[in-house]
Amino acid sequence: MKAKNKVGIYGYGAYIPRYIIENSSIAQVWGKLSTPIKSKTFPSYDEDSLTIAYEACRIAIESSGAPKDRVGAIYVGSESKPYAVKPSGTVLIDALGLSRRTLSADFEFACKAGTEAIQAISGLVSSGMIDFGIAVGTDTSQGRPGDELEYTAAAGGAAVIISRASEGVLAEIEASTSYVSDTPDFWRRSGEKYPRHLYRFTGEPAYFHHITTSVKMFFEEYGFSPKDFTYAIFHQPNSKFPQRVARMLGFTIDQIKPGLLSPIIGNTYSGATLVGLAATLDVAKPGDRILLASFGSGAGSDTFSFLVTDLIEERRAKPPLRAFLERVVTKDYSTYVRYRGKLML
Amino acid sequence: MPEITEWRDRIWRYRLIGTKCKSCGSTYYPPRNGKCFRCGGETEEVELPRRGKLLSYTIVYQAPTLYKHSSPYIVGYIELSNGTRLFAMLTDIEPGEVRVGMELEATLRRLYTYGDSGHIVYGVKFRPVVE
Numbered sequence: 001m002k003a004k005n006k007v008g009i010y011g012y013g014a015y016i017p018r019y020i021i022e023n024s025s026i027a028q029v030w031g032k033l034s035t036p037i038k039s040k041t042f043p044s045y046d047e048d049s050l051t052i053a054y055e056a057c058r059i060a061i062e063s064s065g066a067p068k069d070r071v072g073a074i075y076v077g078s079e080s081k082p083y084a085v086k087p088s089g090t091v092l093i094d095a096l097g098l099s100r101r102t103l104s105a106d107f108e109f110a111c112k113a114g115t116e117a118i119q120a121i122s123g124l125v126s127s128g129m130i131d132f133g134i135a136v137g138t139d140t141s142q143g144r145p146g147d148e149l150e151y152t153a154a155a156g157g158a159a160v161i162i163s164r165a166s167e168g169v170l171a172e173i174e175a176s177t178s179y180v181s182d183t184p185d186f187w188r189r190s191g192e193k194y195p196r197h198l199y200r201f202t203g204e205p206a207y208f209h210h211i212t213t214s215v216k217m218f219f220e221e222y223g224f225s226p227k228d229f230t231y232a233i234f235h236q237p238n239s240k241f242p243q244r245v246a247r248m249l250g251f252t253i254d255q256i257k258p259g260l261l262s263p264i265i266g267n268t269y270s271g272a273t274l275v276g277l278a279a280t281l282d283v284a285k286p287g288d289r290i291l292l293a294s295f296g297s298g299a300g301s302d303t304f305s306f307l308v309t310d311l312i313e314e315r316r317a318k319p320p321l322r323a324f325l326e327r328v329v330t331k332d333y334s335t336y337v338r339y340r341g342k343l344m345l
Numbered sequence: 346m347p348e349i350t351e352w353r354d355r356i357w358r359y360r361l362i363g364t365k366c367k368s369c370g371s372t373y374y375p376p377r378n379g380k381c382f383r384c385g386g387e388t389e390e391v392e393l394p395r396r397g398k399l400l401s402y403t404i405v406y407q408a409p410t411l412y413k414h415s416s417p418y419i420v421g422y423i424e425l426s427n428g429t430r431l432f433a434m435l436t437d438i439e440p441g442e443v444r445v446g447m448e449l450e451a452t453l454r455r456l457y458t459y460g461d462s463g464h465i466v467y468g469v470k471f472r473p474v475v476e
């Protein structure tokens with residue numbers, strides 16, 4: 001897909017909570033020998049996907065100077081909404097002081113809800129219906145205690161402000177593709193606290209099939225190849241998958257390095273690729289081209305190409321993601337269990 | 346219905362909206378209705394700066410019911426960069442880490458919830474500056 005009027009990223013911001021737990025602490029409780037990552041973030045007792053979205057949006061707006069009164073849409077992608085019914089976007093609008101004359105909705109598509117929001121806002125901006133729009137990917141996802149997902153389900157989020165390229169953007173969105181199919185790899189039924197998954201489904205038929213198909217479609221349609229990209233970000237549910245899918249598609253480890261955060265922060269679900277994009281934009285230079293391919297269970301993948309412009313230097317997120325990484329403190333399983341609300345008070 | 350009062354208060358809680366005296370310039374948070382406390386002048390609403398420093402604090406171990414999930418928590422007496430002084434909860438900090446004079450910045454957090462099925466009340470808390 002290509003926008004009729006060129007659009008791009010006007011500003012961005014990312015946030016992760018202060019607390020991390022080592023996989024070894026979780027493994028100790030459940031007697032597991034090998035673990036998928038080193039550590040993961042978890043939210044403080046007073047954080048949720050909305051407060052994480054607030055931080056990401058605030059950083060994006062303040063770092064870029066985006067005009068608050070011209071934001072015409074805010075779409076929040078999440079699978080861990082504070083309310084099942086009551087939009088997070090309306091609280092964000094009043095908390096950030098945005099114009100109330102705006103579109104707002106929550107998006108859900110497992111881990112790709114945030115990139116879906118970018119697609120929708122790009123269309124609204126390109127058509128001229130709105131001038132600026134904010135797409136957010138944010139989650140405080142949970143795994144059932146002892147389940148494989150408990151080792152990786154983490155908390156974090158990022159926000160991307162989209163405008164027409166003529167407003168002056170820090171990265172143009174050159175093109176995108178989206179590929180979806182009915183795949184029962186991971187789900188959470190209404191009213192259930194924890195998700196379930198078909199473990200054998202999560203790799204080949206879900207993650208690898210959808211990302212490789214989406215990226216190859218993108219290459220065929222727009223004539224790109226891996227060597228055209230300085231950096232790439234792939235959805236990161238663990239350490240192995242993004243590295244393997246990068247190799248399968250012909251990307252090098254150096255290309256994915258700045259955006260590969262899952263070994264330390266875990267899988268931030270709807271936040272994952274956008275937090276990776278933010279970390280990559282934190283180090284990108286004018287002229288760099290960045291590929292992003294998300295994955296959402298159920299299942300689907302969005303691929304984008306971003307071309308970084310001269311404006312990156314003045315619009316970089318303040319603070320950058322690394323400032324949040326530098327302030328983390330490690331907690332044990334008992335604090336994790338309390339902060340995640342797994343204790344009855 | 347306490348939720349109704351909470352809803353009326355949400356904007357100043359979310360955004361650090363205070364009042365400023367039009368004649369002497371004194372600022373107040375939470376916003377004060379009516380005349381300036383110091384000179385009796387007219388006041389207007391202003392958005393206050395997000396940064397400040399910690400003047401004093403207290404650690405609350407016996408939390409009121411609504412704050413039971415937060416215990417122990419720290420309430421700070423904070424001076425914002427424009428001189429406004431206010432009380433607010435601190436977050437992302439443990440009792441052993443808090444120091445008078447430390448630089449703080451406002452963020453939005455959950456204050457409390459009305460049980461598992463009622464409203465979630467959000468508001469400003471202060472955390473050590475991240476930069």
Ligand SMILES: [Zn+2]
Nearest residue numbers: 366369381384
């Ligand atoms: Zn006065």
